[in-house]
Amino acid sequence: MDFHLTTFRLMTSTLQPSNSLREYEQALSRLQMKLQLKRYSETTQRTYYSMFRAFLRHTYPMPLHMVGKDQVMGYHQHLIVDRQISRSYQNQSINAIKFYLEQVLGHERQLFDLERPKPVQKLPQVLSAEEVVSLLKATSNLKHKAMLTTLYSAGLRMGELLALKPSDIDSQHMRIWVREGKGCKDRLTTLSHQLLDLLRAYYRQYKPKEYLFEGPNGGPYSASSVRKVLERASKKALLGKKILPHTLRHSFATHLLEQGTNLRYIQTLLGHTSAKTTEIYTHVSSKKLAEVNSPLDNLGNTGIFER
Numbered sequence: 139m140d141f142h143l144t145t146f147r148l149m150t151s152t153l154q155p156s157n158s159l160r161e162y163e164q165a166l167s168r169l170q171m172k173l174q175l176k177r178y179s180e181t182t183q184r185t186y187y188s189m190f191r192a193f194l195r196h197t198y199p200m201p202l203h204m205v206g207k208d209q210v211m212g213y214h215q216h217l218i219v220d221r222q223i224s225r226s227y228q229n230q231s232i233n234a235i236k237f238y239l240e241q242v243l244g245h246e247r248q249l250f251d252l253e254r255p256k257p258v259q260k261l262p263q264v265l266s267a268e269e270v271v272s273l274l275k276a277t278s279n280l281k282h283k284a285m286l287t288t289l290y291s292a293g294l295r296m297g298e299l300l301a302l303k304p305s306d307i308d309s310q311h312m313r314i315w316v317r318e319g320k321g322c323k324d325r326l327t328t329l330s331h332q333l334l335d336l337l338r339a340y341y342r343q344y345k346p347k348e349y350l351f352e353g354p355n356g357g358p359y360s361a362s363s364v365r366k367v368l369e370r371a372s373k374k375a376l377l378g379k380k381i382l383p384h385t386l387r388h389s390f391a392t393h394l395l396e397q398g399t400n401l402r403y404i405q406t407l408l409g410h411t412s413a414k415t416t417e418i419y420t421h422v423s424s425k426k427l428a429e430v431n432s433p434l435d436n437l438g439n440t441g442i443f444e445r
Contacts, residue, residue: 158199165202165238166191172242179297189234210235261421262388269377270389276375282367284340285351285359289383291333293390293408296383300358302350304341309334316409325409391419 169190173183196213197205214231217223223231239245265273270290277283289299298316306315312329337350346352351359364383372381387408394404405416 158201161202162194162198165194165242168242169238173237176241181297185230186234186237189231190238193231193235262418263379263382263385264392265377265381265385265389267393269375270386270393272375273371273377273381277367277371279367280340280343281351282371284336285364286368286371286386287333287336290386290390291330292327293387293394294327295387296361296364299364299383300349300351300361303348304346304350306350307334307337323409325406327407388419391416395419 166187170183170187173186178186193210193213196216197209200209210232214228217228217231240247274283274287274290277286285299288294288302289296292314294302294314294316301317302314303317306317307329308315309329312331312334313326314329316325316327318324344352347356349358353359353363361383368381368383368386372379391404391408394407395401401413401416401420404419405413408416410416
């Protein structure tokens with residue numbers, strides 16, 4: 139992965155070259171190496187690198203050995219007050235700086251007198267079964283239809299979809315192998331008979347070599363392209379809402395729950411470590427909620443609303 143250290147150099151081009159600049163570039167290089175050696179996901183690597191680089195821009199040209207808790211606190215006060223950053227951004231920024239201090243420099247665990255905001259617990263957006271049908275019908279391109287159908291049918295994350303290889307489709311046992319999913323864990327998920335027929339038609343036409351879904355020049359299909367495909371399909375289906383790839387995964391889990399599938403099995407199919415993560419779908423299942431009667435209705439006709 140190329141992080142382009144020259145980016146930091148360009149951002150400080152109005153300043154005179156100094157030992158601090160070289161020190162800062164070395165710090166970024168060491169951070170990059172440590173992230174790669176510890177096999178952090180590509181997304182986490184880019185996030186930590188970007189967050190730490192932004193912190194260095196703020197402290198430049200102070201020598202790094204003089205940067206301490208006061209600078210970290212002052213920087214985050216600036217982010218919160220002046221830039222009004224999100225809770226997620228604040229946590230990611232703190233994590234990136236702590237990673238450098240603890241993992242790269244080997245310092246003891248760093249404690250900062252900063253409130254670690256709890257992320258807002260938002261319920262996931264879920265499509266109805268009818269909306270899923272409309273979305274997939276609106277996708278005419280065979281490859282695009284196969285990708286979106288696989289996301290929904292198997293409950294995959296975006297990265298898991300793009301990492302699939304033809305050999306991961308186990309038609310004999312009607313299952314899909316997810317290799318090194320989140321947390322570097324392998325798991326199995328279900329393979330729909332309808333999806334299998336669609337994938338066979340797709341394979342005959344496109345003949346992918348290494349990855350199940352490949353880009354025009356080989357290699358895995360890009361995540362940005364999948365998002366664009368989904369956006370176009372959503373508009374064509376007139377759904378009137380922004381649909382993300384993860385929306386299809388949420389819909390997979392919710393629809394399984396509404397079919398009566400045990401929550402423990404759903405947890406396994408999704409690859410969740412904690413059952414609490416899976417339990418959120420009990421809050422978004424309109425069918426399950428509709429089956430719950432308010433205790434008011436169980437009071438009978440008491441006449442309390444008569445005038």
